[in-house]
Amino acid sequence: MISKPHVDWFAISPELVLLGVAALALFVAVLVPRWLRKALAAFLCAGGFLGAFVAAGILYGRSAHGHPVVADAIVRDRFGALGMLIVAGCGLLAVFISYREPVRNGHDAEYYALLAAAGAGMAFFVTANNLMTIFLSLEWFSICLYVLCAIDVDLVGSLEAGLKYLVVGSFGSAVLLFGSALVYGATGKLGLDRIGATVSAQGLSRDVLLLAGLAMIITGLGFKSSSAPFHMWTPDVYEGSPTPVTAFMSAATKTVALVVALRVLVSAFPQEAHLWTVAVAAIACASLAIGNLAALVQRNVKRILAYSSVSHAGFMLIAVAAHNQSGARALLYYLVPYSAMSLGAFAVVAARERELGRAVTLDNLAGMGWERPLLGVAMFTFMLGFAGFPLTGGFFGKFLVFSAAVDRGWTWLVIVGVAATAVSLYYYLGVVRALYMRTGAELQLAPAGGAPPREALLQTAVLGCLAVTVASFFAVQPLVDLAKHAGRALPL
Amino acid sequence: MTTALILLPLGGGLVVWLLPWTRFWAGSFALLVSLAEVGLWIETLIRFDFARPGLQLDARAGWFGDLGISYHVGLYGFSLWLIGMSVTVMAASIAYAFWTGRERARAYFGLQLFLTGAVVGVFAAQDLLLFYAFFEAMLIPLYVLVGVWGGAGRLGATLKFVIYTMAGSLLMLAAVIVLGVHQGSFDLVDTGTSGNTWIFLGFVAAFAVKAPLFPFHGWLPDAYREAPPEVSAVLSGVVSKAAVYGLLRIAIAKFPGPTHDVRVPILVFAAIGLVYGSLVAFRAPDVRGVIAYSSLAQMGLIVLGLFAGNSLGFDGAILQSVNHGLLSATLFLLAGGIERRAATGELSRLGGMARGRPVLATLLMTTGIIALAVPGSTAFAGEFLILAGVFQQGWIWAVIGAGAIVLAAMYMLRLISAVLHREVGPAVSDSALDLRPAELGFLVPLVACLLALSAWPAAISERSFAHGATFRVGWTSYAPIRNVP
Numbered sequence A: 001m002i003s004k005p006h007v008d009w010f011a012i013s014p015e016l017v018l019l020g021v022a023a024l025a026l027f028v029a030v031l032v033p034r035w036l037r038k039a040l041a042a043f044l045c046a047g048g049f050l051g052a053f054v055a056a057g058i059l060y061g062r063s064a065h066g067h068p069v070v071a072d073a074i075v076r077d078r079f080g081a082l083g084m085l086i087v088a089g090c091g092l093l094a095v096f097i098s099y100r101e102p103v104r105n106g107h108d109a110e111y112y113a114l115l116a117a118a119g120a121g122m123a124f125f126v127t128a129n130n131l132m133t134i135f136l137s138l139e140w141f142s143i144c145l146y147v148l149c150a151i152d153v154d155l156v157g158s159l160e161a162g163l164k165y166l167v168v169g170s171f172g173s174a175v176l177l178f179g180s181a182l183v184y185g186a187t188g189k190l191g192l193d194r195i196g197a198t199v200s201a202q203g204l205s206r207d208v209l210l211l212a213g214l215a216m217i218i219t220g221l222g223f224k225s226s227s228a229p230f231h232m233w234t235p236d237v238y239e240g241s242p243t244p245v246t247a248f249m250s251a252a253t254k255t256v257a258l259v260v261a262l263r264v265l266v267s268a269f270p271q272e273a274h275l276w277t278v279a280v281a282a283i284a285c286a287s288l289a290i291g292n293l294a295a296l297v298q299r300n301v302k303r304i305l306a307y308s309s310v311s312h313a314g315f316m317l318i319a320v321a322a323h324n325q326s327g328a329r330a331l332l333y334y335l336v337p338y339s340a341m342s343l344g345a346f347a348v349v350a351a352r353e354r355e356l357g358r359a360v361t362l363d364n365l366a367g368m369g370w371e372r373p374l375l376g377v378a379m380f381t382f383m384l385g386f387a388g389f390p391l392t393g394g395f396f397g398k399f400l401v402f403s404a405a406v407d408r409g410w411t412w413l414v415i416v417g418v419a420a421t422a423v424s425l426y427y428y429l430g431v432v433r434a435l436y437m438r439t440g441a442e443l444q445l446a447p448a449g450g451a452p453p454r455e456a457l458l459q460t461a462v463l464g465c466l467a468v469t470v471a472s473f474f475a476v477q478p479l480v481d482l483a484k485h486a487g488r489a490l491p492l
Numbered sequence B: 001m002t003t004a005l006i007l008l009p010l011g012g013g014l015v016v017w018l019l020p021w022t023r024f025w026a027g028s029f030a031l032l033v034s035l036a037e038v039g040l041w042i043e044t045l046i047r048f049d050f051a052r053p054g055l056q057l058d059a060r061a062g063w064f065g066d067l068g069i070s071y072h073v074g075l076y077g078f079s080l081w082l083i084g085m086s087v088t089v090m091a092a093s094i095a096y097a098f099w100t101g102r103e104r105a106r107a108y109f110g111l112q113l114f115l116t117g118a119v120v121g122v123f124a125a126q127d128l129l130l131f132y133a134f135f136e137a138m139l140i141p142l143y144v145l146v147g148v149w150g151g152a153g154r155l156g157a158t159l160k161f162v163i164y165t166m167a168g169s170l171l172m173l174a175a176v177i178v179l180g181v182h183q184g185s186f187d188l189v190d191t192g193t194s195g196n197t198w199i200f201l202g203f204v205a206a207f208a209v210k211a212p213l214f215p216f217h218g219w220l221p222d223a224y225r226e227a228p229p230e231v232s233a234v235l236s237g238v239v240s241k242a243a244v245y246g247l248l249r250i251a252i253a254k255f256p257g258p259t260h261d262v263r264v265p266i267l268v269f270a271a272i273g274l275v276y277g278s279l280v281a282f283r284a285p286d287v288r289g290v291i292a293y294s295s296l297a298q299m300g301l302i303v304l305g306l307f308a309g310n311s312l313g314f315d316g317a318i319l320q321s322v323n324h325g326l327l328s329a330t331l332f333l334l335a336g337g338i339e340r341r342a343a344t345g346e347l348s349r350l351g352g353m354a355r356g357r358p359v360l361a362t363l364l365m366t367t368g369i370i371a372l373a374v375p376g377s378t379a380f381a382g383e384f385l386i387l388a389g390v391f392q393q394g395w396i397w398a399v400i401g402a403g404a405i406v407l408a409a410m411y412m413l414r415l416i417s418a419v420l421h422r423e424v425g426p427a428v429s430d431s432a433l434d435l436r437p438a439e440l441g442f443l444v445p446l447v448a449c450l451l452a453l454s455a456w457p458a459a460i461s462e463r464s465f466a467h468g469a470t471f472r473v474g475w476t477s478y479a480p481i482r483n484v485p
Helices: A009-031 A034-061 A078-098 A108-127 A131-149 A156-187 A192-202 A208-224 A233-240 A243-268 A270-296 A301-322 A325-356 A373-387 A393-408 A411-437 A456-474 A476-487 B002-018 B023-047 B077-100 B105-124 B128-149 B154-183 B197-210 B220-226 B229-254 B256-283 B287-306 B311-342 B358-371 B378-391 B395-420 B437-455
Strands: A067-069 A074-076 B056-064 B069-075
Touching (some): A009 A034, A009 A078, A009 A108, A034 A078, A034 A108, A078 A108, A078 A243, A078 A325, A078 A476, A108 A243, A131 A156, A131 A243, A156 A192, A156 A233, A192 A243, A192 A270, A208 A243, A208 A270, A233 A243, A233 A301, A243 A270, A243 A301, A243 A325, A270 A411, A301 A325, A301 A411, A325 A373, A325 A393, A325 A456, A373 A411, A393 A411, A393 A456, A393 A476, A411 B128, A411 B154, A456 A476, A476 B056, B002 B023, B002 B056, B002 B077, B023 B077, B069 B077, B069 B105, B069 B128, B077 B105, B077 B229, B077 B437, B105 B128, B105 B229, B128 B154, B128 B229, B154 B197, B154 B220, B197 B229, B197 B256, B220 B229, B229 B287, B229 B311, B256 B287, B256 B395, B287 B311, B287 B395, B311 B358, B311 B437, B358 B378, B358 B395, B358 B437, B378 B437
Antiparallel strands (some): A067 A074, B056 B069
């Protein structure tokens, strides 16, 4: 008989809550009358994310000393708990944004079930402690996302996005798996800290298999965090997917991919730090360059935001490349306002999309700031935040990232980041220009007709994102304390 | 007290944004807040002890302890004067906008008040990061004010303005981070000086764009022409002084070594800007062009004073900053009035406006005469101090400066005669009225301030740096600002 490991149920409580909710939502999809399905499933899903958020919060409070649990498959520490907190927060807001999204084929309950399941996979991913669980949880949430992207199968764009994401994402996963296999072949270990210990014990740090495996793991995670040159799928998938799904992906997927990248690199490969820090810095520079330059010429707002997310992956990878405590702190802090801004910006796009019934471009954004003051001001703030203006958390995010690079002694990375920020202003302010400085009349747009529908839930979500974006500037110290304590869980 | 100066307009702005005012009430509330701000500044002036060196009326609160960032504000003599000039000009600008009746009043007046708060914050900040935050926060309302309420070419003008400014600001951000991380604290009072020329240049770049200094003035003509006149007044009168303050409080006070090493190139650029600005102002085809380029020239002059490296230069630079703030604001508001009457600012289509419009003629003449630094005016006092200060760096600078004063007379007299005298221009109709009483309401206080300062320039020049005895110290050169720690 196989001996069962001791399971610390509390450590996986956020996942359990979300999985339970996903199961319930599936029951809703078949057992509940059609008119009630959507409301009930959304309510359950929101409750699930809220529960996961609370559970992750408690977990954060009670995991001051990180330790592996469940036969070392996952690790219970504040680093993972903070990742779960961000994911759960994103999920909750994503439910609010999704509620009014028209899904033509009536698969509303399944949508929320998948969203909760993706959240559970992500929560598992950020705590994964060996290469096997990393791969499993990666596939777990990725498959949910592939389906979510294509949920609106009647929309050609959505189906195309789902397929593209499936093909490219599977390729990324395969590379990650292959890399894991090579690392396992070199060291004979799967656990992250065991790999590091074995490498230092046996002097494997120049082993070709190990290094090839490391490179492939970085590549695989690069696909998920949509950092250049592994970003090719990002604009198409972001453009084609239903906007709420894009919002969730851009915030949550990037969060977990970067968090896990940091954990894997510092736990399993501390001996190779002189190599991977340079590689990650190079990827960061490529992301900054490609993301910002490509965004300059876009007209579709979702594509602009997609390239902007590539460039932000670059900023956050600077923090990873710094390979020090201030880098970990910077990354974990940055993720909070970034997620809020990203979700919020896509939510505003979703609102405009529903109002106009077509894709949102810089042209048909014209005058929106005056027509819908809350959404306009929020979008203005998000753009300023992306550009790193003070009064938004984006400023301290960049600030901490740059100071981490200075701590590391890489002032040149600061210069690259600053140059990238200067370029990014053009397109971020381009959105503001469209919102406020051009009127629909000036561009002779056909009037959309009628008052836009009231969307209390979406506006609540946008207001929440706005609050987080601004509050993370003023309340930077408490948030950094959270990030700092979480970062201490890593062997840096 | 200082915090109240910052928070009053910010809070006022928030109230304007959030409550459903009509256009009239939004404007009058904003005007009331800006006047209350002036009152609060007068109260601060009374409480301020000019004999005492060092920071006064300061307040401190923890913000981001890990990196040594705190909310730390306080006033020096010179910041007090710059704040006074700023709140006065902002109030006049808001009054002008109220009188003109701007569209989308809530957004407009909220932004103006927000800008006021940010400007005061810049002059009061004693923490590098706080300074940077306020410095950038100024840009946001300016961007929208020019971009939404500006003229036909506003989109291009704002784009240029923002890209220039942000390029400078981001260099400053890099400098702030490197300096702060190395020193372990971002506090301006607690930390010592630095000898790193690159960091120094990062700061100077930001301020040189904001001022603007030659050759970073590419954004200036477009922005000053396309902005609404009262926003141009704020841009050239108030916002450029943030650069003066930054140069003095951070670049010069924190980097004595690099200031010394890079002095000559900076003086050269300032002198070129002074002469070039004056020449272009003389050739400019429109009213705002003259004022815009004269601003460039004046900023060059002020920077000459700042980098003279002695107390005469500093005193003169501060006095001249206040003068120029008031002068260019008055001139831009007058230009706005002229443009409203003639529907154009082109000098070739203007002329003869003095006939039948005595009040306009009087105000424009008075302002113009002060601006060309006629002896006895406050601008003369400021320029004299600056030239006397920079003379110690070499007679050549003083010669250039003195030559530029002649040029200033040329472009100012040309402006006055092109608008007021000569035969009546095609754009000037007989029905164009003289200045209305409401316009006098915001123009006369500005001119009155200028006249008062002309009577007593020492109010500022002897009360900016707490040594109180500029001339008794004699002509020996001063160590970098004595009372700025």
